[in-house]
Structures are given as structure tokens and as C-alpha cells.
Amino acid sequence: MTYTIEGETGPWEVVIGLEVHAQVTSHAKLFSGAATAFGAEPNSQVSFVDAGFPGMLPVINEACIAQAVRTGLGLNAEIHLWSRFDRKNYFYADLPQGYQISQYAHPIVGKGEVEVTLADGSTKIIGVTRLHLEQDAGKSLHDQHPTKSFIDLNRSGVALMEIVSEPDMRSPEEAGAYLAKLRQIMRYLGTCDGNMDEGSMRADVNVSVRKAGEGFRTRCEVKNVNSIRFVMQAVEAEARRQIEVWESGGTVEQETRLFDTARGVTRSMRSKEDAHDYRYFPDPDLPPLVLEQSWVEQLKASLPELPDQRRARYVAMGLSPYDAHVLTIERETATFFETVAKGRDAKVAANWVTGDFFAALNRLKRDISDPPVTAQHLGELLDLLADKTLSGALAKQVFEAMIETGQAPSVIVEERGLRQVTDTGAIEAAVDAIMAANADKVAEYRGGKEKLFGFFVGQTMKAMAGKGNPALVNEVLKAKLG
Amino acid sequence: MMRPTDLTLAEGLEALEAREISAVELTQSFLDAIERLNPRLNAYITVTGEAALADAAASDARRAKGEARALDGIPLGIKDLFCTEGTRTTAGSNILGGFVPPYESTVSANLKRDGAVFLGKLNLDEFAMGSSNQTSAFGPVENPWSRANDPEKRLVPGGSSGGSAAAVAARLAMGATATDTGGSIRQPAAFCGIAGIKPTYGRCSRWGIVAFASSLDQAGPVARTVEDNAILLRSMAGHDPKDSTSANLPVPDFRAAVGRGVKGLRIGVPAEYRLDGLAPEIAALWDQGLDWLRAEGAEIVPISLPHAKYALPTYYVVAPAEASSNLARYDGVRFGLREKGSDLKDLYERTRARGFGAEVRRRIMIGTYVLSAGYYDAYYLKAQKVRALIRRDFELAWGKVDAILTPATPSAAFGMDEKQDDPVAMYLNDIFTVTANLAGLPGLAVPAGLDGQGLPLGLQVIGRAFDEETVFAVGGVIERAAAFSATPQVMA
Numbered sequence: 001m002t003y004t005i006e007g008e009t010g011p012w013e014v015v016i017g018l019e020v021h022a023q024v025t026s027h028a029k030l031f032s033g034a035a036t037a038f039g040a041e042p043n044s045q046v047s048f049v050d051a052g053f054p055g056m057l058p059v060i061n062e063a064c065i066a067q068a069v070r071t072g073l074g075l076n077a078e079i080h081l082w083s084r085f086d087r088k089n090y091f092y093a094d095l096p097q098g099y100q101i102s103q104y105a106h107p108i109v110g111k112g113e114v115e116v117t118l119a120d121g122s123t124k125i126i127g128v129t130r131l132h133l134e135q136d137a138g139k140s141l142h143d144q145h146p147t148k149s150f151i152d153l154n155r156s157g158v159a160l161m162e163i164v165s166e167p168d169m170r171s172p173e174e175a176g177a178y179l180a181k182l183r184q185i186m187r188y189l190g191t192c193d194g195n196m197d198e199g200s201m202r203a204d205v206n207v208s209v210r211k212a213g214e215g216f217r218t219r220c221e222v223k224n225v226n227s228i229r230f231v232m233q234a235v236e237a238e239a240r241r242q243i244e245v246w247e248s249g250g251t252v253e254q255e256t257r258l259f260d261t262a263r264g265v266t267r268s269m270r271s272k273e274d275a276h277d278y279r280y281f282p283d284p285d286l287p288p289l290v291l292e293q294s295w296v297e298q299l300k301a302s303l304p305e306l307p308d309q310r311r312a313r314y315v316a317m318g319l320s321p322y323d324a325h326v327l328t329i330e331r332e333t334a335t336f337f338e339t340v341a342k343g344r345d346a347k348v349a350a351n352w353v354t355g356d357f358f359a360a361l362n363r364l365k366r367d368i369s370d371p372p373v374t375a376q377h378l379g380e381l382l383d384l385l386a387d388k389t390l391s392g393a394l395a396k397q398v399f400e401a402m403i404e405t406g407q408a409p410s411v412i413v414e415e416r417g418l419r420q421v422t423d424t425g426a427i428e429a430a431v432d433a434i435m436a437a438n439a440d441k442v443a444e445y446r447g448g449k450e451k452l453f454g455f456f457v458g459q460t461m462k463a464m465a466g467k468g469n470p471a472l473v474n475e476v477l478k479a480k481l482g
Numbered sequence: 483m484m485r486p487t488d489l490t491l492a493e494g495l496e497a498l499e500a501r502e503i504s505a506v507e508l509t510q511s512f513l514d515a516i517e518r519l520n521p522r523l524n525a526y527i528t529v530t531g532e533a534a535l536a537d538a539a540a541s542d543a544r545r546a547k548g549e550a551r552a553l554d555g556i557p558l559g560i561k562d563l564f565c566t567e568g569t570r571t572t573a574g575s576n577i578l579g580g581f582v583p584p585y586e587s588t589v590s591a592n593l594k595r596d597g598a599v600f601l602g603k604l605n606l607d608e609f610a611m612g613s614s615n616q617t618s619a620f621g622p623v624e625n626p627w628s629r630a631n632d633p634e635k636r637l638v639p640g641g642s643s644g645g646s647a648a649a650v651a652a653r654l655a656m657g658a659t660a661t662d663t664g665g666s667i668r669q670p671a672a673f674c675g676i677a678g679i680k681p682t683y684g685r686c687s688r689w690g691i692v693a694f695a696s697s698l699d700q701a702g703p704v705a706r707t708v709e710d711n712a713i714l715l716r717s718m719a720g721h722d723p724k725d726s727t728s729a730n731l732p733v734p735d736f737r738a739a740v741g742r743g744v745k746g747l748r749i750g751v752p753a754e755y756r757l758d759g760l761a762p763e764i765a766a767l768w769d770q771g772l773d774w775l776r777a778e779g780a781e782i783v784p785i786s787l788p789h790a791k792y793a794l795p796t797y798y799v800v801a802p803a804e805a806s807s808n809l810a811r812y813d814g815v816r817f818g819l820r821e822k823g824s825d826l827k828d829l830y831e832r833t834r835a836r837g838f839g840a841e842v843r844r845r846i847m848i849g850t851y852v853l854s855a856g857y858y859d860a861y862y863l864k865a866q867k868v869r870a871l872i873r874r875d876f877e878l879a880w881g882k883v884d885a886i887l888t889p890a891t892p893s894a895a896f897g898m899d900e901k902q903d904d905p906v907a908m909y910l911n912d913i914f915t916v917t918a919n920l921a922g923l924p925g926l927a928v929p930a931g932l933d934g935q936g937l938p939l940g941l942q943v944i945g946r947a948f949d950e951e952t953v954f955a956v957g958g959v960i961e962r963a964a965a966f967s968a969t970p971q972v973m974a
Contacts (some may be wrong), residue, residue: 098810279853
């Protein structure tokens with residue numbers, strides 16, 4: 001069903017395109033050898049190139065190029081073997097060279113696409129227009145001194161990928177799902193860590209509204225939105241604002257806006273008239289970037305399995321599409337699951353990971369990168385279930401003990417004597433004792449009160465301290481009670 | 483023995499090796515000459531006498547141990563566009579303030595590696611923008627030559643490497659570094675009666691040289707002889723991974739090519755360079771040069787460079803465009819001059835208005851204009867297309883000839899009071915040199931004769947990309963035939 005916003009004049013469609021800035025995971029900046037660690041002392045990761053000193057020249061970092069190509073491949077996009085860096089000229093205190101080096105006219109990656117899965121289980125293809133490499137600027141701090149601005153150039157020159165989508169999204173949910181999917185793909189590839197709160201990923205959100213069947217109306221760009229949730233909120237806030245403008249007889253002007261996260265509204269940053277003339281031209285310090293097809297092929301061959309492929313493989317292994325989706329959201333989760341499932345029943349493994357294990361993560365507020373139970377131990381637990389050493393109920397007990405102690409399940413089973421009793425003799429002895437002690441109930445059962453069967457199961461298990469194999473207990477009781 | 487300052491660089495190396503003179507003595511001779519003549523010529527902005535003598539002493543020590551390097555003990559001047567670690571670098575501008583680079587340009591570092599001694603930093607047009615060395619914030623440089631019939635008239639040394647050329651001509655350095663974006667090595671070399679080569683684009687690293695127009699800038703030497711240029715270029719050149727436009731090619735022994743001769747070489751004469759109104763003296767010198775080459779066994783071949791006539795306007799779009807962007811970093815924020823402002827924009831405006839001279843401001847404005855939305859296609863993009871055609875003209879020519887001979891400049895040195903009101907008349911100085919920059923080709927200016935006033939005139943040899951050897955071979959023949967022995971009126 002199409003998402004619409006109800007206005008006074010009826011329903012409005014929302015049209016959304018995203019420009020996502022993703023920081024390339026790399027040890028060094030795009031054009032200098034300076035480091036890129038987050039949270040370092042201000043101006044401690046700055047080379048003379050990054051600070052725009054006289055006579056300094058950019059030299060491209062091959063690792064950043066490889067990351068952009070890998071990302072392009074992950075987006076099923078065309079890789080351009082010939083691309084070029086342009087200068088985008090503007091003055092700002094945190095832009096040391098007075099220009100940003102960016103790929104304006106000839107990006108390294110062209111058209112691609114991303115499939116997103118929505119809450120109702122449906123999927124949608126979102127087109128990617130291009131991906132290009134560019135330098136980040138530094139950071140201006142205006143709140144450190146009453147009359148001065150502080151400049152931190154640590155980010156100056158850090159490699160960013162700008163990933164531009166087609167205006168293919170039609171709801172906040174789709175925008176959120178697209179951003180989440182981009183993040184997921186890049187995290188699988190290891191090309192961007194996707195830490196939005198550290199600024200490793202941020203989005204410029206282009207929004208317009210229209211009546212069904214119309215062409216595109218004027219769009220506004222909401223700059224620098226730094227979480228998936230805020231992107232979804234910004235889309236809705238901006239769409240509602242534009243609907244109000246149109247419905248009150250006004251015209252939406254093309255402009256750049258900011259999302260005020262506290263008040264949940266967008267506000268104007270600069271209009272089209274104030275837009276900079278960036279005077280783009282090819283950077284004469286950098287020859288065109290020419291890639292060998294064979295190099296691209298090598299990168300392609302060494303790509304890790306991507307989330308879509310992995311999900312399909314899980315479904316083929318017998319998992320439900322839902323479980324397959326949940327297990328592949330984070331690469332670390334999928335890796336955890338695969339360790340658990342290796343050589344074991346995949347469905348049982350999936351049930352344990354998405355069930356008890358996820359519940360434990362939530363309860364303990366822990367992350368998959370810091371799991372309370374290792375994948376190896378969880379796998380061993382499944383082995384103990386499979387060889388009937390443990391019953392399901394015992395396994396849950398052992399699992400809790402594993403969380404508490406961090407010990408291997410076999411150790412816990414041994415130390416606490418939690419081994420399931422499958423010795424029919426022992427079960428028969430226990431059943432005999434129960435029947436002897438409850439002769440009245442045996443008579444009632446035999447007289448037709450069959451729901452007493454559960455009572456005998458409970459008493460037997462209790463007598464056996466929960467360790468009786470439930471199937472065998474049932475079997476013996478049925479035989480003896482007749 | 484000759485006076486030390488009269489030695490050519492090659493002779494200086496021999497004298498040092500023969501222990502006829504020490505590097506300290508040689509250096510002291512030049513420092514004395516600088517002290518005496520620089521107040522008049524203004525060729526040096528900064529003289530680094532103490533460091534020079536210390537380096538010279540170190541050089542003598544190396545030589546004594548038998549560890550002398552290719553240029554050991556040779557006193558050189560460094561154009562003040564090259565960043566020199568620990569020594570103020572001005573680019574001839576106020577905007578750099580007292581900027582002392584914490585790094586050494588690759589070219590000057592290469593010279594140091596080979597044992598050269600730096601006497602100081604040489605004056606230049608501000609940011610290398612100019613053809614007369616009059617745009618320098620540190621005052622104009624005077625040409626050591628003067629007219630026979632008007633000896634009091636002060637002449638320009640050419641530009642932008644006016645300090646480099648004047649210093650070498652007046653024997654205030656054995657050689658000097660220079661840079662050439664549209665003719666800034668060759669025109670001042672010709673005006674001052676010395677030789678200078680702009681190598682192929684990519685031959686010398688641009689790292690650490692204050693940028694003017696990145697796609698055109700190229701460092702090269704100026705020195706009194708072709709051979710001295712060959713010696714210096716071998717040390718200056720070489721691949722530099724810090725400059726993405728630096729060529730990863732071996733550096734040949736240029737010196738060996740100087741005496742190679744021109745027998746069997748085909749020398750091109752571009753018809754389009756026979757400009758209307760070309761001074762008869764220049765035309766005659768050009769013909770003389772061709773005769774010399776023919777006499778040494780070269781074949782003279784008429785060629786056509788049909789787009790050469792668009793070279794100057796093309797250059798004056800491309801170079802300012804790149805400059806407008808390259809000079810954006812001089813904003814008063816991180817280094818150099820800062821004028822207080824009420825806000826950031828005000829700080830920019832005051833700093834840049836105060837820091838840049840008129841010619842630099844003019845070029846920044848031209849460059850900003852030609853890159854602006856709505857004008858980009860008509861100016862910058864069109865200029866790039868013409869530039870490609872100029873390159874193609876040369877590529878076609880190289881099918882027929884091995885080198886090209888042209889005049890270096892359309893006139894001899896002019897007076898300091900001339901061509902001041904009309905920037906376009908000033909820009910015409912580059913008419914013969916600018917094509918080599920646009921096409922990235924090597925060009926060598928060789929002193930070849932005197933005009934009627936006794937002022938030096940030069941010829942230019944243009945060669946194929948990375949074929950400086952042929953250029954040196956042709957230049958060597960011209961130099962020997964011309965036997966240029968005149969000396970400037972002001973000289974150590």
C-alpha cells in the first residue's frame with residue numbers, strides 16, 4: 001500500500017532521495033598519510049597537506065580507492081575505470097585549501113541498486129545514481145570562546161564516499177530501510193564502520209511531495225541528518241511542512257534546510273539564491289584515476305558474502321525468511337550463528353540464537369561483539385541436546401549457568417550432574433515408586449480420569465530432579481499405567 | 483686563476499676538485515659580491531650567509547675525505563618560491579608574512595643532497611605572476627645590463643624569475659633555481675644574457691614549490707652556460723612520489739648531451755612565429771641561429787603550429803583559473819599574514835586585500851570569473867580544448883622534426899617605466915614561450931647575440947617531452963656558434 005500523508009486537499013505522496021556521506025574505513029586520509037582515528041586530540045592527526053600549507057600536494061591513497069570500488073561492487077554498481085577529481089571551491093575556516101577535492105563530473109562508481117525489505121515482508125529496489133570519493137573538511141567549534149572559533153583539522157582530508165540515490169523512496173520507512181541497508185552492506189564489506197553517532201555516516205535528505213500521478217515538485221534538501229531515526233523523522237516533518245505550504249497557496253522554494261531534532265521540525269539554512277558558485281574544475285594536481293579491469297576483478301573475487309546472498313543461503317538451509325533476515329542484519333550476528341550452526345541442525349541453531357541467545361543479549365544489554373556465551377559453547381550445548389545428554393528443559397538450565405559462569409556446557413553438566421537420565425531401569429524404578437505411593441490416583445486414572453497422566457509425569461520428573469528423559473518417562477508411564 | 487665569481491659552474495667544480503679553491507672561499511666570494519651589489523640589484527630577498535658558510539665548510543670536509551658529491555660546494559641562489567626548511571619563504575608576497583616552512587621542497591632538497599650551498603632566496607614577481615619582476619612585494623629587481631645609448635635607464639630583468647636571472651648574470655650566484663609557468667625561466671634568462679631551461683612538465687617535482695598554476699608550473703635551472711644548466715637539471719630532476727604529476731622516468735646524463743652536435747637532426751621553424759611586427763633584430767638573430775645549425779649538419783624544416791596564435795589567450799584563462807584556486811589557501815587562518823576582521827568574511831577580505839598585490843588580485847579575479855557558472859564553458863572549457871589542439875600541433879610536428887628553434891622573447895629587456903599601464907602588453911612577453919608550458923614540453927633559452935643597444939637576445943629550443951637531451955644538444959651548438967661573451971655593466 002502506498003504511504004501518503006493526508007492533507008486538507010486529500011492525500012499527498014512523498015518523494016525521497018538520499019545523499020549519504022560514509023567515511024571510508026582506512027588507516028590514512030584520502031590524499032595524505034595522516035591517521036584517521038576517531039576521538040583523537042584536536043589537530044593531532046593533521047599533515048601539512050591537510051592543513052593546506054604552501055607547496056603541499058595531494059597523493060591518492062590506493063586503499064581508499066579499493067574501498068570505494070568494493071562498496072560499488074556491493075551496490076551492484078558500474079565501476080568506472082576512468083574517473084577524475086575536481087576542486088569544489090569555497091572559503092571556510094575549516095577548509096584549509098579553500099577547496100574540497102571531490103569527484104564532481106566523473107565519479108568512480110556509477111549506477112547501482114539496493115534491495116530493501118520492509119516491515120510487511122515486501123521488498124523494493126532503490127536505485128543508486130552514483131558513488132564518488134571526496135575529502136571531508138575540518139570541524140569548526142563556535143562554542144568554546146565568546147569571540148573566537150576553534151578549528152580542529154583532524155577530519156580534514158578524511159576520505160568520504162558520497163552515495164547518491166535515485167528519488168525512489170516513498171515513505172519514511174523506505175528511507176530508513178535504505179539507509180539501514182547501505183549501512184549493513186558497508187559494514188559487511190568493512191568499507192565504512194557505519195557509526196552514525198561518531199559521524200562516520202550522515203545523510204542529506206531530499207524531500208518533495210506531490211499528488212498521485214503528478215511529476216516531481218520542487219524539493220528541499222535537509223542537511224547532515226545523523227541517525228536512521230532522525231532521517232525518518234526529518235522526512236515526515238519536511239513533507240508535512242511542504243504540504244502546508246502548497247495547501248496554503250504558497251510555493252515550495254528549493255533550499256537547504258536543517259533538521260532540529262529537539263523540536264522535530266526543519267528550518268531554512270540557505271536559499272537557492274544564496275547557493276555557492278563552487279567553480280568546479282579538474283584538480284590539476286591529480287591525474288585522472290585509471291583502474292585496471294583485472295584489479296577490479298580481483299577485488300570482486302575477494303568480496304565477502306553480502307547480506308542478500310547470505311540471507312538467501314540461510315533460507316536454502318531451511319530457515320524462515322524472518323530468521324534469515326534477523327540473523328543477517330549484522331555481519332557479526334551471522335558469523336556467530338554460522339559458528340553455532342556449523343555441522344549441526346541449522347533450524348535448531350537459528351531458534352537458539354534468535355530465541356534464548358537474543359533474549360539474553362537484551363536482558364543483559366550486551367552486544368553481539370561482546371556475547372555472554374561464546375558461539376562455540378552454544379554449539380556444544382546443541383550437541384548435548386542432539387545426543388540426548390540434555391533435555392530441552394535441562395538445556396535451558398545449562399544455558400543460564402553458562403551465562404553465569406562462562407563455563408563450557410559439558411563442564412556444567414558434569415559438575416552439576418545435570419545429565420538426562422535415559423536409563424529405562426532407573427525411570428521404571430521411579431515410576432514404580434510413584435505409582436505405589438499414589439495407588440488412589442492410579443485407580444482413578446484407570447477408571448478413566450486420563451488427565452491425571454500429567455500428574456504422574458510431573459511426579460516422576462520431580463523424583464528424578466528433572467533429569468528424566470521426557471519421552472522415555474512418557475513411554476514407561478503409558479506402559480505401566482496401562 | 484680567474485676571479486672565483488667569474489667561474490662557470492663546471493669550472494667551479496673543477497677548481498674545487500683540483501683544490502685550487504675551497505668551497506668556503508668560493509662561497510665567501512659570492513657573499514661579498516652580494517653584499518656589494520645586491521643593494522642596487524635587489525636580486526636577493528634573503529641572504530643566508532652564515533648557513534652558506536657552514537654548508538661550504540661541511541662540503542670542504544666531504545671533499546677532503548674523498549666523498550664529494552655531484553654539486554659539492556657550488557654556491558646557488560634559490561628562487562623564493564621554493565620552500566626552504568627553516569628559511570623564510572615569501573613567494574614575493576606580503577601575504578605569507580614571516581612564513582618559515584618546516585619542510586624543504588623536493589628540488590632544493592635534491593640540490594642539497596648533491597652538496598650545493600645555498601646563498602639565499604631570490605626575488606621574483608609576486609607568486610611568479612609577472613614578466614618584469616616588478617610585482618614583487620619586496621621591490622623590483624634591476625637588470626645588470628643597460629642600454630649603450632642610455633646607460634642610466636634602469637631595465638627590468640624579466641620575470642618571474644628576475645632575481646634568479648639577474649643574480650646569475652651579475653655573478654651573485656653560480657646558478658639558481660627558477661620556475662616557469664608561461665616563460666618565467668626563459669624570458670628573464672634571455673633578458674639577462676644567460677641560459678635557462680624549463681624542463682618537460684613532470685621532470686622536476688613541484689612538491690614544496692608555492693603553486694601558481696599547477697598544470698603549467700615547472701622548476702628548472704638558470705646558469706651562465708648550457709652545460710651548467712645540464713649539470714643543475716640532473717640534480718634537480720627525478721621522480722617524486724609526493725607529486726602525482728611527477729614522471730617516473732630515469733634522469734639521463736644531460737651534460738653528456740650538450741656536446742652531441744646536431745648532425746642529421748631536423749630543426750623545425752614554425753611559420754606562425756613570424757609575427758607581424760617582429761623586430762628585425764630578432765628575426766635576423768633567428769635566421770642566424772638556423773644558419774648555425776645548418777652549418778653543423780642539421781636540416782631546417784618549415785613547420786606549422788596553426789593554433790599557436792591562440793596560446794597566449796588560452797594561457798591567460800588556464801593559468802589564472804588554477805591560480806584563483808591555488809591561492810585560496812592564503813586566507814589568514816593558519817599561517818602568514820592575518821588582518822583582524824569583524825567576522826570570518828571580513829578577516830578574509832582584509833587579509834587578502836592587504837596581502838596580495840594588484841597583479842595577483844587581477845589574476846585571482848580573472849580566474850574566478852572564467853570558472854564561474856555561466857562562463858566556465860565559454861572560457862575555461864574552451865581554453866582546455868584549445869590547449870589540446872596546441873598539444874596536437876606539436877605532436878604532428880614531432881613527426882617531421884626533432885626540435886624547434888624560435889626567438890625566446892619578442893624584444894630585449896625593457897625599461898622599468900615601460901609597459902606599466904597595459905597588462906596585455908606585458909603579457910605579450912610570453913608569446914614565444916607559453917606554448918611549451920601549455921604542451922608540457924622542454925624549452926631552453928640560450929643567449930645568442932646583442933641588439934643594437936648592446937642588450938642580450940636569446941633563442942629558444944623546444945623539444946619533445948622528456949627529450950631534454952636533444953634540446954641541450956641543439957642549445958650547445960647555438961652557444962658555441964654564438965660564442966656569447968658580452969658581460970653586463972653591473973657585475974661582481
